Amino acid sequence: MRAGRTWPIRGCGWGESSRCAASGVGLAPAWDRRSWRVVQAEAPAGTGRGCCQPGSGQQPQPAERYELAWWKKARVNIDYHISLDEHLYSVPYQLVGKQVEVRATTTCVEVFLGGRRVASHPRASGPWPTTLPEHMPSLHRAHAQWTPSRILEWAATVGPSTAALAEELMRRRKYPEQGLRACLSIIRLKEKYGPERLERACAQALRHRACTYGSVSAILRNKLEAVEPVAEERAALPVYENIRGPDYYH
Structure with missing residues (x-):
């Protein structure tokens, strides 16, 4: 590599860099092979920093960064x-x-x-x-006004079991909003069957851990909300002579 050799300026082609070198403007750094140091070429006074700097005919940079689409x-x-x-x-x-x-x-x-x-x-x-x-259409816009907090407030006006069921429907979903559709369907059941029957049906669904709109609807449709739970009687355990009781260890 010869000392004093110029290299293309970034942004200029080989032809443009040769013209820059001929005018002595904006020369790129050159290597001095004898001392292995960079020799910075200086531009003549009054010519600016180089032909590729602002003011040399280039368009100004855009105010906003380009965004790929x-x-x-x-x-x-x-x-x-x-x-x-x-x-x-x-x-x-x-x-x-x-x-x-x-x-x-x-x-x-x-x-x-x-x-x-x-x-x-x-x-x-x-x-x-x-x-x-x-x-949205006007009908859907009205449904969109129902939020999780508003659903729970409405359910509490029917009864504690209805509120607990609505909370459970939203708790089981990753996002509470995903349970709104089932809760809105339960709201429509109140208009058809009345608040008293809906509250009892929700209590039955909670008791049997069937916390879905389909279960509540089936309970109301088959009039099962009034069925009282049957208490299970547990028989006494038989006594075996070969089994040691708690008094054995005292």
């Missing part, structure tokens, strides 16, 4: 959600059955139809879907 096509499901990486995102319910384009980054999910953005969500994960109230 992925595109895919998706079909809007009957529940007005699209699926992306095993997570559901809502779109306006009028688009059920439509094919849309999904643009996803590490922070955002956007849904387009015919080149027009129809939905935007923060990127999320987990089994519980990301749903905006304005994407």
